[in-house]
Amino acid sequence: MNRRDWMIAAIASISLPGTEPGEAALLFADAPHLPPGLYLPSTAHLGHALTQVEQPPSRSFQPQAFSAREFELIRKVTELILGEEPHATASEEAARWVDLRVAHSGAVRDAALHLDPLNRAVAVGYYGRPLVEQVESYEPKRICAEGLAWLAQKGDFLSATTDQQIAILDSISDARTNKQEENAGTRFFTFVKSEVIRGFYTSRTGLKELDFKGNGFYASSPGCKQAPK
Amino acid sequence: MPVQERKTYDALIVGSGASGSWVAKELTEQGMEVLMLEAGPPRIPTRDFTEHVWPYQTKFHGFGDQTALLTDQPIQRLCYACDEFSHQFFINDTEHPYTFPLDKPFMWIRGRQVGGKTFCWARESYRYSDYEFKAASRDGHELDWPFDYKELEPYYDKVESFIGVSGSREGLPQMPDGKFLPPMNLSCGMLLAKEVIEKRFGWRLMPDRVANLTVPHNGRPACHYCNECQRGCYTASYFNSPSVTLPAAARTGRFTLLSDAIVSDVIVGSDGKATGVHYVGRETKVHGEARAKIVVLAAAALESTRILLNSTSPRFPQGIGNSSGVLGHYLMDHFTLEGAGGEIESLKGSQREPTGNPCGYLIPKYTNTEGHKNGNFLRGYRFDGDAGQQLYEHAFSLPGYGRGWRDTVRHDIPYYFSFEAQGECLPRYDNYVELDPTKKDAWGIPVLHVHASYGENEHVMAKAMRNDIGDVLDAMKVKNPVPPNQDLSVFGKNIHECGTARMGNDPKKSVLNRYNQVHGVKNVFVTDGAAFVTQGCYEPTLTIMAISARAAGHMVEASRKGEL
Numbered sequence: 001m002n003r004r005d006w007m008i009a010a011i012a013s014i015s016l017p018g019t020e021p022g023e024a025a026l027l028f029a030d031a032p033h034l035p036p037g038l039y040l041p042s043t044a045h046l047g048h049a050l051t052q053v054e055q056p057p058s059r060s061f062q063p064q065a066f067s068a069r070e071f072e073l074i075r076k077v078t079e080l081i082l083g084e085e086p087h088a089t090a091s092e093e094a095a096r097w098v099d100l101r102v103a104h105s106g107a108v109r110d111a112a113l114h115l116d117p118l119n120r121a122v123a124v125g126y127y128g129r130p131l132v133e134q135v136e137s138y139e140p141k142r143i144c145a146e147g148l149a150w151l152a153q154k155g156d157f158l159s160a161t162t163d164q165q166i167a168i169l170d171s172i173s174d175a176r177t178n179k180q181e182e183n184a185g186t187r188f189f190t191f192v193k194s195e196v197i198r199g200f201y202t203s204r205t206g207l208k209e210l211d212f213k214g215n216g217f218y219a220s221s222p223g224c225k226q227a228p229k
Numbered sequence: 230m231p232v233q234e235r236k237t238y239d240a241l242i243v244g245s246g247a248s249g250s251w252v253a254k255e256l257t258e259q260g261m262e263v264l265m266l267e268a269g270p271p272r273i274p275t276r277d278f279t280e281h282v283w284p285y286q287t288k289f290h291g292f293g294d295q296t297a298l299l300t301d302q303p304i305q306r307l308c309y310a311c312d313e314f315s316h317q318f319f320i321n322d323t324e325h326p327y328t329f330p331l332d333k334p335f336m337w338i339r340g341r342q343v344g345g346k347t348f349c350w351a352r353e354s355y356r357y358s359d360y361e362f363k364a365a366s367r368d369g370h371e372l373d374w375p376f377d378y379k380e381l382e383p384y385y386d387k388v389e390s391f392i393g394v395s396g397s398r399e400g401l402p403q404m405p406d407g408k409f410l411p412p413m414n415l416s417c418g419m420l421l422a423k424e425v426i427e428k429r430f431g432w433r434l435m436p437d438r439v440a441n442l443t444v445p446h447n448g449r450p451a452c453h454y455c456n457e458c459q460r461g462c463y464t465a466s467y468f469n470s471p472s473v474t475l476p477a478a479a480r481t482g483r484f485t486l487l488s489d490a491i492v493s494d495v496i497v498g499s500d501g502k503a504t505g506v507h508y509v510g511r512e513t514k515v516h517g518e519a520r521a522k523i524v525v526l527a528a529a530a531l532e533s534t535r536i537l538l539n540s541t542s543p544r545f546p547q548g549i550g551n552s553s554g555v556l557g558h559y560l561m562d563h564f565t566l567e568g569a570g571g572e573i574e575s576l577k578g579s580q581r582e583p584t585g586n587p588c589g590y591l592i593p594k595y596t597n598t599e600g601h602k603n604g605n606f607l608r609g610y611r612f613d614g615d616a617g618q619q620l621y622e623h624a625f626s627l628p629g630y631g632r633g634w635r636d637t638v639r640h641d642i643p644y645y646f647s648f649e650a651q652g653e654c655l656p657r658y659d660n661y662v663e664l665d666p667t668k669k670d671a672w673g674i675p676v677l678h679v680h681a682s683y684g685e686n687e688h689v690m691a692k693a694m695r696n697d698i699g700d701v702l703d704a705m706k707v708k709n710p711v712p713p714n715q716d717l718s719v720f721g722k723n724i725h726e727c728g729t730a731r732m733g734n735d736p737k738k739s740v741l742n743r744y745n746q747v748h749g750v751k752n753v754f755v756t757d758g759a760a761f762v763t764q765g766c767y768e769p770t771l772t773i774m775a776i777s778a779r780a781a782g783h784m785v786e787a788s789r790k791g792e793l
Contacts, residue, residue: 213582227420
């Protein structure tokens with residue numbers, strides 16, 4: 001039995017509401033009389049839903065937006081934001097997410113700045129002018145370059161002790177006592193933290209940590225177990 | 230030499246979405262040979278459907294390639310349903326431009342494929358009542374529909390019974406009950422809101438009525454609540470035309486589907502009757518003609534009107550159905566006040582709840598119904614929203630970092646109540662579409678120039694909506710209340726555009742008669758939202774399907790009598 005046949009057998013054994021247990025799943029290839037684009041109910045998608053395999057981060061990763069040294073710094077900051085042990089997978093993945101976002105940010109800004117005036121007018125109508133102008137002026141590359149330069153002024157961040165690193169981050173985090181003071185460090189922290197949130201909490205580890213109960217299979221409509229008072 | 234389809238079909242339908250598929254089903258089941266032309270390609274489930282794909286299985290974690298979206302889909306990306314998982318169901322804006330005055334932006338969301346926008350619609354399905362069909366008789370504004378609720382009721386019954394709509398029976402005259410499958414459950418926050426709002430305001434709060442199956446129905450399994458309907462649905466547990474109505478037509482053996490065929494205009498003979506349509510191959514750019522005794526335009530409101538406007542001839546120099554000058558006019562779309570909400574502190578918790586209902590809650594219209602007169606504006610609005618745990622949104626506003634911060638994100642789960650209002654847009658002559666005199670799409674077909682803006686009635690209504698929203702948030706005692714956005718939604722944002730080829734008994738004031746036939750060209754029908762006379766404050770798709778089924782019934786009867 002090859003992998004595809006195994007998958008089909010596995011799928012057929014799963015009962016969805018409305019199908020008889022063991023009823024053979026209708027696959028699209030079994031409905032040849034329908035014109036292309038039409039389809040019959042199928043459980044075929046369970047195949048890819050059942051094949052969730054966690055792949056470790058590729059060792060051959062090359063950062064796109066940062067030099068090797070800069071990426072080390074980004075990874076360390078990400079580790080500290082997530083409270084992870086050194087070289088943890090979660091922070092490696094989140095750091096790579098930051099790299100991806102920064103690498104694409106220039107092209108995003110260019111595309112926003114070159115929107116046809118009519119399309120821009122719709123975007124303004126939809127989002128409001130401030131948000132559209134924010135996208136047009138947002139420069140993550142510059143924020144990171146200036147932030148890393150600010151870190152460099154504090155010494156060799158990677159060689160500092162954990163307590164020293166935390167002290168530096170404390171001075172620029174959104175929990176700092178003097179919130180009125182803004183500098184390249186605070187802007188850098190704000191940017192990296194927001195992207196770490198996006199990257200981590202959409203990762204497999206992050207969603208598992210949140211105990212996300214969505215994207216699943218329920219036999220009945222989720223409701224309220226205990227009516228609120 | 231254009232390609233010519235040699236066969237003359239009994240009927241030719243333009244568009245494969247909610248409307249066209251219902252006409253196809255009804256006509257083929259009554260013995261007619263039908264050709265359907267669909268502008269877009271077929272969607273193949275194994276290639277195009279993405280439900281159950283996790284964010285981390287995509288390059289941009291579900292947020293989308295923003296560069297590509299801004300470049301290729303700068304308008305479509307604004308739709309909530311156009312993201313990294315489902316952008317393939319939306320058009321490429323660069324191939325399908327349209328124009329409008331810069332100070333009157335219009336957001337036009339389109340899905341061109343077999344199935345049209347039935348892949349990405351929100352499935353809310355509410356019956357209109359005579360508050361919509363006979364609104365003009367109540368308040369004197371514009372026209373009534375040329376039929377009443379009682380006449381459409383059996384078609385609502387037929388449509389709901391076939392496609393499956395889940396909902397609760399509420400006994401409200403302003404939103405008639407239907408043939409429902411069991412309703413979806415309300416979340417804890419919605420139950421709390423129901424108790425507070427019904428007690429304080431006397432408004433009914435109910436689960437959305439949606440075209441999702443809560444029990445097996447007509448050979449389709451029930452929904453399994455993954456809440457990813459707009460990514461395609463292998464189990465066909467919500468209504469989309471490729472898995473429900475089109476297969477029914479195909480099973481008769483009398484249905485032919487030609488995809489990737491963009492219809493440009495209706496061909497009219499010297500006797501004033503339509504003989505077919507011209508079309509252009511989407512990929513080949515080869516021109517062709519298709520012939521039929523009846524032509525049905527169901528390409529979505531503005532596209533059907535665009536075809537009519539483009540169908541010029543010496544007999545119809547302004548386009549088919551435009552002798553009155555009304556074609557293109559009375560464009561409507563709902564407006565919304567959005568963004569309001571707050572935290573329900575009593576439901577904050579540390580344990581994750583099951584989640585996945587593909588619907589929220591609805592509070593039907595009360596304004597300007599019996600006992601709820603508001604003399605400041607005509608017609609009314611309804612409310613809808615959601616209530617559930619935040620996933621990680623709260624992390625952005627939680628100061629700090631490190632393990633302690635992360636633990637707080639995990640274990641202090643806020644419960645958020647969102648509340649918005651959707652109001653009726655009055656039909657106005659000066660909200661209209663016309664053909665752009667110079668600009669053409671990628672197939673050489675003139676594009677539309679849209680003139681649309683909200684008027685005084687909408688702005689006065691919005692004040693009342695805003696007051697009500699504030700009162701509800703107060704009554705709910707939400708923490709950190711957020712008021713609604715200051716501005717009305719941009720015109721077109723709700724993707725409920727209707728009108729521009731309205732029905733009516735008087736050919737001088739309407740484009741279509743009471744059976745969706747074009748005045749003066751009796752074998753051309755328009756069955757989609759273009760036909761609407763009023764819009765109410767509810768989603769139009771269920772009503773589109775009902776009037777399509779009704780019109781199809783008339784086509785069959787008139788055909789048999791030799792009237793077409």
